[in-house]
Amino acid sequence: MNLDKRDRLVLFTLLGVAILFSILFYLDLNRKIGIGDREVVGTIFFKNNIVQRKFEDEVIWEKLENNSPLTNKDTIRSEAFSDALIRLKDGTEINIDENSMFNLDLTGEEPNLEFSEGSLEVKKNDSKPNQIKITSSGSEINVDSGNVKIEKTKERELSLFVEKGKTTVKHQDGKSVSVEEGKKAEFKKTGIEIKKIPVVLISPTSQKLFYAEPDEVSVLFQWKTESGYGDPVLEISRSPNFQMTLINEKVEGNQSSFRLKEGTFYWRLKVKNKVDSGIEFSETGKFFVTKLESFQGESPESGSIIPFVQTFPLVTLSWTKLTTANSYQLIVSNSPKLTNPIKQLETTANQISYDDLKEGTYYWKVIAKSSFSDTKDRSSQVQSFIIKKQNTVPTPKWMRPANGSEISLDEIKQNQAILIWDGNAELKSYQLKIAKDSKMTSIVFTEETASNFLVPNWNSLGKGTFFATVTGKSKEGKETETSAPLSFTVVDQKKKLDPVEEITSNKPDQKLDPKLEMMSPNGTIVQMKGKSSLDFQWKVTGVTGERYDLVLYQHSGDKKTAIYKITTKDSKHSLKDLSILDEGSFSWDLSVYKDTTLLFSKKGSFILALDQFKSLKPSDIEFISPKRLYKEKR
Numbered sequence: 001m002n003l004d005k006r007d008r009l010v011l012f013t014l015l016g017v018a019i020l021f022s023i024l025f026y027l028d029l030n031r032k033i034g035i036g037d038r039e040v041v042g043t044i045f046f047k048n049n050i051v052q053r054k055f056e057d058e059v060i061w062e063k064l065e066n067n068s069p070l071t072n073k074d075t076i077r078s079e080a081f082s083d084a085l086i087r088l089k090d091g092t093e094i095n096i097d098e099n100s101m102f103n104l105d106l107t108g109e110e111p112n113l114e115f116s117e118g119s120l121e122v123k124k125n126d127s128k129p130n131q132i133k134i135t136s137s138g139s140e141i142n143v144d145s146g147n148v149k150i151e152k153t154k155e156r157e158l159s160l161f162v163e164k165g166k167t168t169v170k171h172q173d174g175k176s177v178s179v180e181e182g183k184k185a186e187f188k189k190t191g192i193e194i195k196k197i198p199v200v201l202i203s204p205t206s207q208k209l210f211y212a213e214p215d216e217v218s219v220l221f222q223w224k225t226e227s228g229y230g231d232p233v234l235e236i237s238r239s240p241n242f243q244m245t246l247i248n249e250k251v252e253g254n255q256s257s258f259r260l261k262e263g264t265f266y267w268r269l270k271v272k273n274k275v276d277s278g279i280e281f282s283e284t285g286k287f288f289v290t291k292l293e294s295f296q297g298e299s300p301e302s303g304s305i306i307p308f309v310q311t312f313p314l315v316t317l318s319w320t321k322l323t324t325a326n327s328y329q330l331i332v333s334n335s336p337k338l339t340n341p342i343k344q345l346e347t348t349a350n351q352i353s354y355d356d357l358k359e360g361t362y363y364w365k366v367i368a369k370s371s372f373s374d375t376k377d378r379s380s381q382v383q384s385f386i387i388k389k390q391n392t393v394p395t396p397k398w399m400r401p402a403n404g405s406e407i408s409l410d411e412i413k414q415n416q417a418i419l420i421w422d423g424n425a426e427l428k429s430y431q432l433k434i435a436k437d438s439k440m441t442s443i444v445f446t447e448e449t450a451s452n453f454l455v456p457n458w459n460s461l462g463k464g465t466f467f468a469t470v471t472g473k474s475k476e477g478k479e480t481e482t483s484a485p486l487s488f489t490v491v492d493q494k495k496k497l498d499p500v501e502e503i504t505s506n507k508p509d510q511k512l513d514p515k516l517e518m519m520s521p522n523g524t525i526v527q528m529k530g531k532s533s534l535d536f537q538w539k540v541t542g543v544t545g546e547r548y549d550l551v552l553y554q555h556s557g558d559k560k561t562a563i564y565k566i567t568t569k570d571s572k573h574s575l576k577d578l579s580i581l582d583e584g585s586f587s588w589d590l591s592v593y594k595d596t597t598l599l600f601s602k603k604g605s606f607i608l609a610l611d612q613f614k615s616l617k618p619s620d621i622e623f624i625s626p627k628r629l630y631k632e633k634r
């Protein structure tokens with residue numbers, strides 16, 4: 001078919017419009033929606049798998065993370081095998097199970113929760129006088145006090161369990177009924193039917209968290225069967241509707257124990273009515289089993305010395321971020337017993353920086369506040385660091401490349417040949433010199449830089465063996481001592497592997513000593529343009545590692561901050577949250593474990609280049625703190 005010029009123009013125009021709107025739709029579908037000036041009414045402080053939120057004036061669902069703020073009139077939904085714990089500003093807690101959805105409207109003096117489907121639990125803060133009204137399909141549930149659970153599925157009408165306190169319910173026909181503690185209400189077409197809960201669940205309490213040690217934990221189930229009921233059967237499932245029942249056993253007495261692995265679990269008792277032999281159920285309890293995450297202070301390392309000359313150093317305290325914690329309490333003291341703290345604060349972040357700590361020895365620890373009401377808080381070990389005044393700034397030390405290593409022409413071509421040394425915040429600049437002899441008499445390259453790394457003009461150097469030194473210069477113009485000479489050789493192709501820096505070693509008796517043959521990235525520049533992840537790889541020989549701990553640090557001057565930690569069984573890992581990264585120097589520690597024994601740890605370092613930062617426009621930047629900016633009048 002032949003098209004004339006006009007037809008071709010129309011065809012290409014329509015194709016262009018279709019492509020343009022497809023791109024706009026994709027961008028709208030995947031954009032991160034800002035809260036803006038919406039009223040924040042609560043926080044998701046624990047989340048399993050996929051939980052989403054839709055703003056009142058949006059049509060796109062947005063994934064939520066731990067500690068995500070919730071705004072008024074948000075609609076919240078959870079997908080299969082997902083759940084979340086929500087805490088409102090007035091202290092009320094809402095727990096939603098999988099495949100559940102509700103809308104939250106706290107406008108006015110009567111908060112309203114419009115429940116669509118699934119199951120959820122509401123724990124009202126009894127210190128607040130106002131009620132919480134739950135509406136669903138024309139029915140109303142007014143929670144005066146205590147805890148209630150509501151369930152609704154496509155197969156079953158709305159049902160209510162009053163675990164504690166008192167609740168008033170109103171049917172579609174306008175009739176109101178009071179439901180007291182220990183009773184349940186079933187909403188039927190003919191009206192509301194009030195029944196006594198046949199079995200009271202005692203333990204584990206709702207939302208309790210258990211730690212697997214190391215893979216399983218023994219859970220004690222306790223209950224109280226009301227008179228007139230018998231033949232109890234304990235059911236434990238992964239889903240709130242008990243479609244996948246893990247345990248379905250007849251039990252004797254009022255308690256029983258089972259060992260369970262990691263996961264979210266639901267449990268209930270099924271009993272027989274002795275009068276009519278009918279089957280009835282208790283309310284549904286819910287608890288969690290998770291592995292005990294390592295919790296410790298990460299930076300500064302215990303016993304480390306932080307030097308300064310004139311300006312008090314910026315000290316960043318960082319610690320492990322726990323998925324089961326909603327906040328952290330930091331305590332800093334001059335005493336090993338942490339008496340009379342000089343710094344004490346609570347934060348949701350996993351690091352805090354101080355620039356007003358004077359010379360002396362400091363002790364610190366962090367308390368992780370549990371997201372689960374019936375679970376104890378966790379405390380890190382007490383660690384120490386020393387702030388010490390010196391007369392001169394420490395001499396710069398070489399980090400990369402390793403002394404005596406080779407640099408290939410291929411590395412130079414790929415912009416991976418870089419000289420790195422440790423920086424210091426009190427130094428304004430560094431003078432790098434490269435010579436052909438170790439006494440530094442035949443200088444072939446010299447350059448001053450404000451960074452703690454530099455890529456020399458390799459083309460002007462050519463091939464051969466070279467020696468490099470670096471000298472720091474303070475703001476006052478004082479120079480540090482010159483570093484020890486670094487030796488390296490520029491070759492066509494590498495003949496030997498660069499040595500990998502070892503941090504610690506605790507090797508068991510083996511025929512072959514465990515070794516790290518390769519870790520990447522290490523001693524290179526990583527170009528992130530066009531990449532969606534930062535990829536780490538390593539290769540261990542002589543032993544099969546069962547677990548690897550990877551900790552990523554960002555360096556700024558003499559400050560080293562832990563920004564990411566992961567535990568994996570694989571020999572590679574991809575960091576996909578690029579929002580935590582910035583241009584500059586990084587290092588990463590890799591710890592190799594077999595069983596629970598640390599075999600060895602290694603350190604790698606690299607420079608990160610994020611070219612896309614250079615193309616940012618003012619419209620790409622959103623101020624998140626402070627909320628209000630002030631301009632000084634001249």
